Amino acid sequence: MQIHGSTQAHGPHGVKAPHTNRPTNSPSGPTSAGPADQLDISPAADAAASAAEGGEVRSDLVARVRNEIASGTYETPEKMDAALSRLLDELG
Secondary structure, three states: OEEEOOOEEEOOOOOOOOOOOOOOOOOOOOOOOOOOOOOOOOHHHHHHHHHHHHOOOOHHHHHHHHHHHHHOOOOOHHHHHHHHHHHHHHHO
């Protein structure tokens, strides 16, 4: 939709028509006016991507843990104590 002033509104137009290409006065190719884009991947993201691509999934372990979670036997007091201990060690 094109709006010209407060009294003229034109209906929708196609993406290509009636627009025309206007030549630009900028030089072709990259310019040194601004910084280049950069992508930094964290070590954790890199490890996750490698694991996902590697296919090193222990499906027997995954199936066992899923069954334990479904039956309610996965979370034991011993496992909770070990997890809490590791968390406290990590926190310092």
